[in-house]
Amino acid sequence: MLNFLQQHRTVRKYTDQTINPELLNQLLETTCRASNTGNMQAYSIIVTTDSAIKQELSPAHFNQPMIMQAPVVLTFCADFNRFTLWCEQRQAEPGYDNFQSFMATAQDAIIAAQTFCVAAESVGLGICYLGTTTYNAGEIIKTLNLPKLVIPITTITVGYPETIPPKTDRLPLEAIVHRETYHEFTPNDIDQFYAEKENSQFYKDFIAENDKTTLAQVFTDIRYPRKNNEFFSEKFLQVLKQQGFLK
Template sequence: MTDAAAPPPAAPEAGPTAQAFARLMQAHRSIRQYKPDPVDSAFIDRVLTEAWAGSSSSGNLNMVSVVKSFDAARRAHLCTLHAGQPMVRQAPLVLTFCADTHRTRQWLAQRQARPGFADFHSWHVAAFDAMILAQTTSLALESHGLGICYMGTTMSSMRTIADFLELPPHCLPVTSLVVGWPDEAPAQRDRLPPQAWIHEERYHRPTPQDIDTHFAQREQRGRERYLAVGPEMVTAWQQHGITSLAQYYTSPIKYDPDVLAENSAAIEAVLRERGFLAPG
């Protein structure tokens, strides 16, 4: 006769550190308006060093580099490379996180080791490590009261940013953070509910009813938020015949699939140029 299954363990008590961390995560906002107050470079180095120690690294290879951009003129040029988004110029600092196997390959060469880390797999390893470090850094900066915003335009401007920052072969930007003291307090953005994306044991494909239920709140709030931008946005929706948030997301004024296809081809080309993909 088998014993009855043991009851599941109780959830651990949330101590002061866990409670503070939960509050920090709930307080996250993407900040797009910044005060002119400067950010100390030595302080940023300390935060980055602590974030580096607190971030996982595949194989402990540390194939990440971070470029700090404080200079106003250089940030102004970075602003043009990031589609003219004003926060890049307004914030006192831009951090560019790079997938960097160049340094590792140089180490290998100087130790007469077999060459490696010049392939698509290595790009993924270094790029994912760069994103892990970027997120740890974001939380660390926010814990000090600073604001941050991820720049998705890093990927579409990968080649021009790499050239501007004088990145060597086998080193490419993955993401960028604008950093500064917040001059706004935006509302928390809506997220899909846990039942939409947390799966037990295996992936459970959503039914049409699941999609309607899980996206209902986001569709309403997202539509309201975008249309509140101003009459120009309302007019643009009308001109493009947009009647839902989903239609907006793949319209020519948001994430146009044709433009993303071009961006994808450009990213593939620069990965080949910089040594992460074999020549086509």
Template sequence: MLNYLNNRKTIRKYTKEDIDQNLLNEMITAACQASTTGNMQVYSIIETRDQKMKEKLAPCHFNQSMVTEAPVVLTFCADFNRFNKWCRQRRAEPGFDNFLSFMTAAIDAIIAAQTLCVAAEAKGLGICYLGTTTYMAEKIIEILELPESVVPVTTVTLGWPAEDPEQLDRLPLKAVMHREKYCNYSEQEIDMYYSEKEAREDSKQFIEENKKETLAQVFTDIRYRKEDNETFSKLLLKVLKTQGYM
């Protein structure tokens, strides 16, 4: 099992082969056995197979090709709507219209998403997470007709692999683990932990293509710019308000 986890790669190109509905249901059933806060299951999964719906969603994900090319796109949502409805039908007044409850539901949704990804990869499927979901939550809510108390938190594209990319590097274990207390990083440690990543050919190419001096600058000046992060932060906080979580 650890072999699966250790050897996985994100897959962005898929064959035209469909994903059988029974197989998908089987994987989602398994994902639903993962931990969930107080066994409330405060998440929902929206399955997109219709090509027109994929085309509507694509701009929300900056037109990354996986959205229209994957046979299945799954949007994982923090969802207290179903639970609230149940409470109200059972003479119970729910108090989940707040930020803590959003976080609870978001964590539930991500746990389900990642378990689904593990299940999918074990079945030979390829997956790709779309981080754009939190950026464009407002538009996704409109397209998928998400009611109050439902907020999309991540999207996964699923398909049979049509590529076999090299596995990406990861930081050394020591860089992400701390014993007993957080041991803040010295300059030397930062240099050491990032040296392997910086020495890679693809990193060097990345810097050159983007006409930057350092790999870090590609992240801060091009991929994840402060001004974009601030714009999308405002949008996301607005969404939490309109969906009833603030």
């Protein structure tokens, strides 16, 4: 099992093969067994296969081709709507229109998403997480008709892999794991953690293609620049207010 989990790759190209609806339901049933806050199951999963709806979702994901190409697109949502409806029908006064409740349900949505990914990969499917979901949550809310107290957190495209891409690199464990408490890094630690990545021909070519002098600059100037991060921060905070999770 550890070996299986270590084989994870992000799969962005899928064959034409559809996913058997019974198999998909089994994967979703498995997903719903995952840990969640207080067994409230305060999350929802929107399963989209219809190409007209995928077409409408596509711009929110910056037209990444996986949306149209994958047979199934799953949008995992923070969702206190169902639970709130239940409380209202049962002489109980719900109080989940706040940020702490959002954090709990957003976590549950991600726990479910990752459980789905492991389950899907175990039956030979390939998955890709789309980080664009929180960038353009407002647009996705419109397309998927999400009511108040529902916010899309992540999107997974899933299908049978056309090819299995190579494994991507990872930092050494000591860059991620701290023992007992957090140990702040020295400049020398940072140099060591990133040495293998920075010395690889793959990243050297990547820096040159992007016309930069360091790999970090590709992230700060092109992939995740401050200007974009701040723009999408403002947008997502507005969505939190609009959907009722923030005053």
